[in-house]
Amino acid sequence: MTVKSKVVLLSVLIASSLAVVFFLLLFQRVNAFLRENALQEAARLRSAFQFLLAEEKERFENHLPDYSMWTELGERAVVERDEDWIEENLEPWVREQFGYSVLLVTESGEIITSSPNWPLRSGEFPPSSLSGAVFLRSGEELWMVVTAPVTNDEGDKEYGAFLSFAKPIDAELLEAWSQILGCDIVDVSSGVLPPEWSELPSYWQHKSAFTKEGYLYVSFEVVGEPGELLKKFLLRRRYEIPLQVSRWAGNVLLCLGVGFGLLLFLLNYVFERVVLHPLRALYRASEQVASGEYSLQLPVGRNDEIGLLSVHFARMVEALSEREKELQREKKKAERLAQIDPLVGIPNRRYLEDRLKELIEDKVPFSLVFVDLDKFKKLTIF
Incomplete structure (x- = not known):
């Protein structure tokens, strides 16, 4: 995996972690808001039903x-x-x-x-x-x-x-109250729901208020004396708040998705320009040095770690270049010494063999002459 891939992956992981944390906090906050709003709406609906019941009772008493x-x-x-x-x-x-x-x-x-x-x-x-x-x-x-x-x-x-x-408290009165409250009211004292409400989960019998598929359900119990449960009603009203919150959350998530996408693009661009580009230049320079080319252009004008690395790399390349030149000089000197007889200072047999090999490989016509000199060591060659 390349450095760029690793960095992009790291950026994605960081952004994803931040997104997950933010979404969890947002989800928790939205849930708390919905629960609180549902409880408040249920309390208002229950109070309104209680008021109608008390008003009917008072009107009845006054007759x-x-x-x-x-x-x-x-x-x-x-x-x-x-x-x-x-x-x-x-x-x-x-x-x-x-x-x-x-x-x-x-x-x-x-x-x-x-x-x-x-x-x-x-x-x-x-x-x-x-x-x-x-x-x-x-x-x-x-x-x-x-x-x-x-x-x-x-x-x-x-x-x-x-x-x-x-x-x-008959169906006619409940229908009138339904019109006033803007909700459906059914008698569930027997524990049986009307057919159109049969899809409700079983916990409806134990919860005083809950929401389901865009509706708020509120139970209301009429208690007699001494504490006897006389009647239980279930009220259902359209509850638009979750739908509004869902649309709001969807818009927020869309904006966050676009924002994180732009953030990732910006991080990638910045990392590309600030880190990867000069690192690639150093990598290409190292390949040139490895091939024996020492004329390089490095980003040595930066005032950061990469600039400092480039300066040291340039000094290293300069030192390698001088060392290479010195080695070449030493090599040529060694080659010359290997082909010169140190006693008399003239080309030796090795030089002759190398020269003959070159002539043969290059297919150059030549002649070989042997000269026998007696007492050669007494000669002085200047």
Whole structure:
């Protein structure tokens, strides 16, 4: 692997590590934001549903005194038991006008009148209901029941009877609340989801709020006395925040990807110009030196480590050049000495053999003459 490849790989690893760390921090922050936002949205939706329930309960409670504190009711219905008056003013009139079930009963438990769909057993009403409306469950339905003693208009005379109204939290009321809250409301008290919600994960029964595929789900429990679970509703509202965050995160990731790409390109360019280019010049110079060429151009003008390396390399090349010249001189001198007889200072037999070999290889015509000199050592050659 070349130096450039290693550096590019190192740059990619560093940039990738930084990207992973940043993405993890971003992911953690986004998740925390989504959880907090979902919890806040769930709390708002739950509060709004609680408000509608309390408002309906208060409105329901306020209707009862209009009838229970009524002298004519006490006289005509409780005392006289006027059935015609009861039919025209209490039952079935109240049920038909307001949708309330009616129960008029004496203190001894005698029923004066009762609606056919009265949710409780004959004559039954909770004592706590005397202070306001309570929630009760009858079969699969949730009812609001309110009870008060029958008195005169001033409230200072009692007729020994109690008047109760009951109203169901039915599908019609839930549909009205759905329109107000902008969400779907279903009764999940039985643990069964509607068919269109059947794809929800099993943890929906245990979570008070969660998000799934662009929807926020919030559970709401109606608790009676003493702490009995009467009804459980599941509210579903379109939750656009995750989609917006996803688009935002996608844009951020795109920008980061482009940014990291530009960063890698810049790192590669800088490293190419600042490091690899002068290193390649030194590499080419070393190849020239290895081939015996010592005329080099090196980046010796830089004030960094590469410039210092170039200066030392240039000095080394200069020293090698001088050494090479010296070696050549010494070689030529040695060659001359090897072909000269040191005693008489004239070419010797080795010179003759080398010269003959050259002539034969070059195919040059020549003649060889032998001369025999007696007493040659006595000759002095200048």
